[in-house]
Amino acid sequence: xxxxxxxxxxxxxxxxxxxxxxIAHEEAGRLEEAADLLDRLIAAAPAFHPAMLQxxxxxxxxxxxxxxxSFCERAAELAPDNPIYHRNLGELYRVFGRLDEAILHGRRAxxxxxxxxxxHYNLGVIQYDRQDxxxxxxxxxRTLALNPAMPSAHFELAEALLLSGQFAEGWEExxxxxRLPNVPQPLPAGEQPQWDGxxxxxxTLLLIGDQGFGDTIQFARYIPLVAKRCPKLVVACSAEMFxxxxxxxxxxxxxxxxxxxxxxxxxxxxxxxxxxxxxxxxNIPAPIPYLNAEPALVExxxxxxxxxxxxxxxxxxxVWAGRPTHGNxxxxxxxxxxxxxxxxxxxxxxxxxxxxxxxxxxxxYYGQAPLINLGAEIRDFSDTMAILTLLDRLVSVDTSVAxxxxxxxxxxxxxxxxxxxxxxxxxxxxTPWYPSVELLRQSAPGDWGAPVAVAAARLRSDLR
Numbered sequence: 001x002x003x004x005x006x007x008x009x010x011x012x013x014x015x016x017x018x019x020x021x022x023i024a025h026e027e028a029g030r031l032e033e034a035a036d037l038l039d040r041l042i043a044a045a046p047a048f049h050p051a052m053l054q055x056x057x058x059x060x061x062x063x064x065x066x067x068x069x070s071f072c073e074r075a076a077e078l079a080p081d082n083p084i085y086h087r088n089l090g091e092l093y094r095v096f097g098r099l100d101e102a103i104l105h106g107r108r109a110x111x112x113x114x115x116x117x118x119x120h121y122n123l124g125v126i127q128y129d130r131q132d133x134x135x136x137x138x139x140x141x142r143t144l145a146l147n148p149a150m151p152s153a154h155f156e157l158a159e160a161l162l163l164s165g166q167f168a169e170g171w172e173e174x175x176x177x178x179r180l181p182n183v184p185q186p187l188p189a190g191e192q193p194q195w196d197g198x199x200x201x202x203x204t205l206l207l208i209g210d211q212g213f214g215d216t217i218q219f220a221r222y223i224p225l226v227a228k229r230c231p232k233l234v235v236a237c238s239a240e241m242f243x244x245x246x247x248x249x250x251x252x253x254x255x256x257x258x259x260x261x262x263x264x265x266x267x268x269x270x271x272x273x274x275x276x277x278x279x280x281x282x283n284i285p286a287p288i289p290y291l292n293a294e295p296a297l298v299e300x301x302x303x304x305x306x307x308x309x310x311x312x313x314x315x316x317x318x319v320w321a322g323r324p325t326h327g328n329x330x331x332x333x334x335x336x337x338x339x340x341x342x343x344x345x346x347x348x349x350x351x352x353x354x355x356x357x358x359x360x361x362x363x364x365y366y367g368q369a370p371l372i373n374l375g376a377e378i379r380d381f382s383d384t385m386a387i388l389t390l391l392d393r394l395v396s397v398d399t400s401v402a403x404x405x406x407x408x409x410x411x412x413x414x415x416x417x418x419x420x421x422x423x424x425x426x427x428x429x430x431t432p433w434y435p436s437v438e439l440l441r442q443s444a445p446g447d448w449g450a451p452v453a454v455a456a457a458r459l460r461s462d463l464r
Contacts, residue, residue, distance in 0.1 A: 042055060053088070087122055121152060137161065151179035154176035158173035174271070175272070187206075188258055197277070203266070204233070206235070221285045223270075235253075239256045241381075300386070317393070322400075323356065336362065351372050395413045416440060418443070
């Protein structure tokens with residue numbers, strides 16, 4: 001390898017030295033300095049592919065995925081038999097939804113590195129996104145044969161098993177979720193054991209709302225079953241979930257503050273209850289509705305919606321985006337413009353229940369149908385439940401509002417990505433978790449045209 005002059009003063013050092021300095025800058029958090037040094041190194045030594053790889057990794061860290069992909073593609077062109085480059089490219093193509101290219105590089109990496117757990121793990125993730133679930137399961141089993149203690153492989157295996165309806169093994173693998181990197185433990189340090197499902201007639205059990213709003217809504221259905229075994233039941237959850245938890249029979253107390261929790265003998269995350277109750281496709285607890293709106297709030301919102309609506313028009317709620325910080329938000333959320341076929345239907349008033357940054361899109365709305373933004377007036381899920389009671393249908397992506405409507409038994413058309421969350425299973429338009437929810441699935445990754453068209457047809461059918 002020839003030496004490289006990357007300094008105005010003409011100092012000569014080998015490319016490896018400049019690369020090491022760039023890596024040191026990156027590790028110290030000096031990302032701009034690292035990027036500048038790599039740019040100069042690549043300009044001076046364009047065939048030095050390790051610099052391309054490092055530049056790609058740095059671009060990914062800086063939130064520049066297109067730039068990261070370009071660097072990694074150039075690195076693989078320079079060193080086509082380097083398995084690490086194929087492994088990285090497989091993941092980057094997956095993020096961009098270019099799954100045909102992703103699988104080629106994923107398979108190439110696994111073939112070049114047959115004993116590398118990460119290559120098989122990445123391959124399994126790509127196969128999940130392609131909905132080749134048997135292959136995804138096989139890849140994660142291969143990963144775990146090489147590294148039995150890899151939490152991410154256990155979790156990906158769990159999702160693939162659950163998605164395919166293999167609940168018994170899936171719930172067991174799902175227990176690895178708290179060992180994933182950067183995932184907080186459900187309980188602060190303590191000596192209390194995790195509940196094993198046995199009755200506790202005289203001791204206090206703590207249930208913990210450990211995941212997102214939708215998960216808490218979905219698994220709240222188990223609380224009455226737990227209360228029959230453990231009558232002294234308390235729940236720790238975020239304040240946003242109080243309107244949901246307060247409706248569940250058997251809860252003696254609930255709070256978002258650990259300091260306010262009474263002493264307890266054992267704990268259990270809400271997301272661990274399906275395993276303890278041996279849930280399978282035939283025995284999902286579904287006492288729908290297990291959530292109801294407060295009558296006083298319903299009357300308040302009835303007056304409000306009557307004032308905003310047109311006589312004889314049907315009322316439809318819209319939610320097009322979830323929480324931006326959700327790990328899969330790029331896959332599940334859409335824009336308001338994607339819903340254009342809906343808002344051209346006559347004799348419908350649309351009510352936006354959209355919260356968060358997605359509300360800003362309403363400012364650019366020019367559809368034929370009236371679209372009324374309720375987001376600024378919604379205080380909490382109690383308001384949302386009251387509004388849902390008054391709507392004829394909700395059209396939503398996979399968000400907590402869809403879970404809420406499903407738990408209330410309200411009609412929902414849910415726009416579902418090609419690679420869905422495990423709970424929506426495969427190849428069905430219905431869900432045993434929420435009988436009133438209709439799943440409108442993408443037929444290809446990133447293509448929302450088909451499910452939106454079906455949602456529009458459903459609204460037209462409702463008008464008849």
